[in-house]
Amino acid sequence: MFERRHTKQISVGKVLVGGGAPVTVQSMTTTKTADVEGTLQQIYALAAAGCDIVRCTCNEQEAAEGLAQIVPRSPIPIIADIHHQYKMALAAMEAGVHGLRLNPGNIRKPEHIKAVASEARDRGLPIRIGVNGGSLDPSLYEKYGGLTAAAMVESAMQEIAYFQEVDFNLIKISVKASNVPLMVEAYRMLADTTDIPLHLGVTEAGPPPAGLVKATAGISTLLLEGIGDTIRYSLTADPVEEARAGRQLLEALGLRERKNVDLIACPSCGRAEVDVIDVANRAMKAFEEKKLPLQIAVMGCVVNGPGEAREADLGIAAGNKRGHLFVKGRNVAVVPENEMVDALVEWAEFIHEHGTDAAIARVDTSIAEREAARDRSRALDEKGADANNATEKIVEIRKNLGE
Numbered sequence: 475m476f477e478r479r480h481t482k483q484i485s486v487g488k489v490l491v492g493g494g495a496p497v498t499v500q501s502m503t504t505t506k507t508a509d510v511e512g513t514l515q516q517i518y519a520l521a522a523a524g525c526d527i528v529r530c531t532c533n534e535q536e537a538a539e540g541l542a543q544i545v546p547r548s549p550i551p552i553i554a555d556i557h558h559q560y561k562m563a564l565a566a567m568e569a570g571v572h573g574l575r576l577n578p579g580n581i582r583k584p585e586h587i588k589a590v591a592s593e594a595r596d597r598g599l600p601i602r603i604g605v606n607g608g609s610l611d612p613s614l615y616e617k618y619g620g621l622t623a624a625a626m627v628e629s630a631m632q633e634i635a636y637f638q639e640v641d642f643n644l645i646k647i648s649v650k651a652s653n654v655p656l657m658v659e660a661y662r663m664l665a666d667t668t669d670i671p672l673h674l675g676v677t678e679a680g681p682p683p684a685g686l687v688k689a690t691a692g693i694s695t696l697l698l699e700g701i702g703d704t705i706r707y708s709l710t711a712d713p714v715e716e717a718r719a720g721r722q723l724l725e726a727l728g729l730r731e732r733k734n735v736d737l738i739a740c741p742s743c744g745r746a747e748v749d750v751i752d753v754a755n756r757a758m759k760a761f762e763e764k765k766l767p768l769q770i771a772v773m774g775c776v777v778n779g780p781g782e783a784r785e786a787d788l789g790i791a792a793g794n795k796r797g798h799l800f801v802k803g804r805n806v807a808v809v810p811e812n813e814m815v816d817a818l819v820e821w822a823e824f825i826h827e828h829g830t831d832a833a834i835a836r837v838d839t840s841i842a843e844r845e846a847a848r849d850r851s852r853a854l855d856e857k858g859a860d861a862n863n864a865t866e867k868i869v870e871i872r873k874n875l876g877e
């Protein structure tokens with residue numbers, strides 16, 4: 475395991491950030507903040523998908539008024555996103571938000587920055603200094619001859635200096651860029667400069683899957699170095715996808731306790747006796763809303779499936795138009811192929827409630843083992859040990875190379 479960098483701790487509502495607190499997931503609503511019911515609906519969906527803190531834009535008076543109604547009904551803390559108009563920051567605080575995000579690139583007057591920080595200090599609210607590569611202060615752009623990691627870090631440090639003048643220190647920082655190596659460099663530089671908690675993200679990552687890849691590359695590189703206290707995937711997609719991706723990344727890295735199913739599936743090959751992609755997708759859908767912290771495997775054949783996925787809590791492998799269910803590598807039941815997903819759900823719910831030992835104990839495993847052995851040898855007889863025809867291909871390669 476990697477050691478996490480020590481940072482100061484702040485709290486956003488009841489959610490702790492930094493100072494050894496679990497890494498949190500953030501996202502942002504895409505509704506008009508003035509649309510109170512629509513925004514709350516999205517916030518509830520985000521919270522259900524694993525979002526810990528949500529940001530809403532506060533770009534006009536109607537948005538601030540909407541926030542006054544949204545904040546008391548939100549299940550998770552709300553941060554107001556402020557650009558250009560410092561008065562919107564003051565209005566959002568009046569509305570009761572749990573924190574602010576300021577972009578130093580577009581609120582530049584020191585007296586405005588200090589007015590917001592003084593108010594936040596008096597209310598005990600945190601502010602994220604959200605430096606964004608695309609909207610860097612033009613004077614820094616000029617000084618560094620373009621967008622560089624050092625320019626982004628300097629932008630954040632300048633903002634901190636203004637905050638310090640009014641004795642405000644409930645701060646988080648982000649230095650996001652859409653270029654992954656640049657973003658990684660900026661965060662590393664920042665981590666060497668300050669112990670203020672960091673909010674990680676690759677800005678404007680774009681639509682999935684490319685956006686997911688870019689965001690994961692940047693965020694996980696830093697998390698694996700112990701850098702980062704809270705994260706956001708900035709995807710051009712339904713924000714629920716952002717929250718889900720953030721949560722899944724933290725679970726995959728062991729930074730958050732597993733809440734949902736970790737579905738593993740074989741990539742399929744010449745041995746597969748079922749459409750693995752279809753079964754895996756249907757299983758993914760069936761488990762989507764269920765909060766079952768289990769690892770579940772979907773495997774294409776009974777020849778190798780149960781062995782390859784023996785570490786999974788539960789799995790199913792196809793063979794002879796049937797599904798062979800196994801728990802911790804032990805065969806427990808055989809079901810018709812069209813009932814594979816339903817059977818997985820039923821067994822997963824049982825395991826979640828009673829544990830894997832109880833699941834194994836509830837059946838006579840010898841029956842399922844015998845059936846699996848029968849289908850395994852049938853498959854071996856039919857396809858042999860070389861179902862992917864590798865031997866034939868090797869002979870051909872050697873022939874072509876004149877051996």
Ligand code: SF4
Pocket residue numbers: 740741742743744745746747773774775776777778779782
């Ligand atoms: S051998 Fe079986 S379990 Fe492994 S990839 Fe092929 S079909 Fe899937």
